[in-house]
Amino acid sequence: MKLVSFDKNRLGVVRGQEVIDISDLAASPAEDWPPVGMNRLIRRFQGAIPELEAAVASRSGRPLSEVRLGTPVPWPSKVIAYPANYHAHAQEMGREYRANTQGFFLKPPSALSGPNDPIVLPVNSGRRIDHECEFAIVIGRTCRDVHRDDWREVVFGYTLLIDAVIRGKEERVARKAFDTFCPVGPWIVTADEVGEPNNLRGRLWVNDELRQDANTRDLVLDVPGMIEMASSVMTLFPGDLIAAGTPEGVGPIRDGETVTIEFERIGAMTLKVVQGDTGKFSLFAKEGTP
Numbered sequence: 001m002k003l004v005s006f007d008k009n010r011l012g013v014v015r016g017q018e019v020i021d022i023s024d025l026a027a028s029p030a031e032d033w034p035p036v037g038m039n040r041l042i043r044r045f046q047g048a049i050p051e052l053e054a055a056v057a058s059r060s061g062r063p064l065s066e067v068r069l070g071t072p073v074p075w076p077s078k079v080i081a082y083p084a085n086y087h088a089h090a091q092e093m094g095r096e097y098r099a100n101t102q103g104f105f106l107k108p109p110s111a112l113s114g115p116n117d118p119i120v121l122p123v124n125s126g127r128r129i130d131h132e133c134e135f136a137i138v139i140g141r142t143c144r145d146v147h148r149d150d151w152r153e154v155v156f157g158y159t160l161l162i163d164a165v166i167r168g169k170e171e172r173v174a175r176k177a178f179d180t181f182c183p184v185g186p187w188i189v190t191a192d193e194v195g196e197p198n199n200l201r202g203r204l205w206v207n208d209e210l211r212q213d214a215n216t217r218d219l220v221l222d223v224p225g226m227i228e229m230a231s232s233v234m235t236l237f238p239g240d241l242i243a244a245g246t247p248e249g250v251g252p253i254r255d256g257e258t259v260t261i262e263f264e265r266i267g268a269m270t271l272k273v274v275q276g277d278t279g280k281f282s283l284f285a286k287e288g289t290p
């Protein structure tokens with residue numbers, strides 16, 4: 001099943017090229033703040049499958065092209081992200097460490113944006129702002145200390161994620177936390193439709209130029225390993241996202257360009273890059289060494 005958020009936090013199931021509105025089956029109205037309908041739907045998903053399947057079979061839909069897709073989980077308790085999780089990318093960045101010995105960082109949920117939103121470049125940055133082509137694990141259950149052999153029990157599904165970053169030596173979180181620096185979408189594909197996540201080709205283009213082309217079999221820390229490590233530190237909750245890290249080929253994005261990300265069996269989305277007028281503080285005004 002493919003689940004989407006659309007038109008200001010309505011919830012939907014994708015059927016072909018249509019969206020079936022199932023907002024009434026979530027335990028949180030679309031108008032609520034914070035928008036936690038998807039978290040609640042994920043939490044009760046197994047029990048909700050008969051209702052969802054009945055809705056998909058009986059309700060009329062709207063064309064996907066006529067709705068505005070939002071980020072699928074707008075209010076996760078956290079976005080966990082693994083750096084240096086592909087050897088070739090770690091080498092291109094000159095990193096000695098790898099994800100299996102370094103651990104992870106967090107991106108704030110406020111950085112999330114959706115498949116119809118642009119990546120907004122902050123002002124006052126003389127720095128290179130890069131794309132990182134990633135996929136994300138969507139957590140399905142509250143859990144702690146998950147052994148790697150039990151990873152399937154806690155994975156709800158997968159989605160696409162771009163980890164945007166200002167290169168430099170300042171705190172990594174500050175460089176990766178700008179609004180719209182974490183586009184996620186276009187939907188969540190439930191784990192049963194993806195199957196084994198250890199052999200997925202992922203690609204990213206800027207305009208028509210292929211920049212990144214890799215396979216999840218080259219991950220340093222695989223999906224079970226990422227879950228085992230993160231859950232050893234923190235309780236994971238339904239809707240939490242784990243960004244798997246990027247392969248080699250990261251590069252700059254500039255005003256007016258488009259970024260397309262695709263992973264097989266998950267999906268694809270194309271985003272605009274625009275120069276914004278926010279982010280005026282001078283933290284990143286000086287040129288820095290990537």
Ligand code: MN
Nearest residue numbers: 132163245246
């Ligand atoms: Mn990354």
